[in-house]
């Protein structure tokens with residue numbers, strides 16, 4: 001009895017999550033509309049990617065990004081979708097401005113001979129963890145998140161440009177110093193009643209345990225990364241300036257020049273300030289409210305039962321007050337849960353004689369969406385089963401668990 005063996009032998013395991021993603025597989029693919037989707041792994045023949053909301057989904061139709069042509073620079077246009085960032089009195093929205101400037105930067109860098117990718121190429125809700133997963137998958141020589149600031153009110157003689165770097169990473173600091181230098185220089189040529197804060201210049205913003213407050217810097221360690229905040233969109237005169245196409249282009253070129261200097265010289269940059277502790281963030285950049293597009297249509301998986309197995313299934317579902325669909329689905333998630341328990345033994349594919357016979361005369365079908373399919377294929381991979389057999393194993397487990405004597409000592 002397989003379900004009994006699962007419990008008695010503590011078969012499931014921590015290795016369930018790791019999959020078999022081989023190093024020869026593409027680390028990132030292009031999806032619809034050229035969105036970049038990092039590959040999480042391949043499980044039982046299915047490819048699992050991180051969708052634009054940072055959630056795992058099964059997706060087979062991605063176009064592999066050629067690992068043989070490395071990307072030098074990944075640019076991250078900050079915010080997107082319902083996360084607008086700062087908004088100018090003239091209606092200019094940071095989300096959109098960041099994207100326009102990033103396109104100018106990309107163009108200029110490409111003219112200088114560098115290869116460039118953007119985390120997003122259109123208005124798209126994308127959490128920080130997806131942006132950083134893209135950066136890690138592409139493993140560029142520099143990663144720059146492009147923003148514009150909000151909030152300052154103190155008048156300043158100079159533009160209030162800020163750049164942030166990864167704590168204790170000299171190359172990240174140099175990148176930020178060059179970004180500040182070039183972006184500040186391009187705006188200094190204009191006369192505008194600027195605003196600034198104490199943080200004008202280059203610094204590291206920290207939270208507890210001396211880690212970077214900004215997720216785009218914290219989750220990209222190993223890649224020299226920086227955030228550039230050109231001007232204050234919240235200051236109306238600066239918003240007016242930033243609305244001018246030639247200014248947007250000039251800022252984009254300045255960022256490109258800074259990155260080119262970073263890649264091709266040893267220039268140190270300038271504007272360095274002491275690090276400071278401020279763990280507070282805007283609370284944006286999470287996956288909350290983010291809705292993935294449909295990459296893969298739901299699939300229906302059918303499992304067969306003998307008449308007596310099916311009678312047990314119906315009786316168990318009835319006793320739990322649940323549908324058969326719920327019972328099978330819950331059983332698959334329970335398999336996953338057991339395997340993820342601390343101290344669980346490593347899952348190994350089931351021996352031939354333990355594989356459930358999933359082709360009986362009475363059938364039940366369950367429909368799995370692209371995110372749910374991830375659990376199904378991960379379990380199929382872990383146990384060396386087909387998706388049909390995973391459903392059967394899950395059903396046996398649920399029938400077994402539901403019919404345990406209530407007084408049984410779990411030890």
Ligand SMILES: [Zn+2]
Pocket residue numbers: 078079085086094147148149
């Ligand atoms: Zn921003």
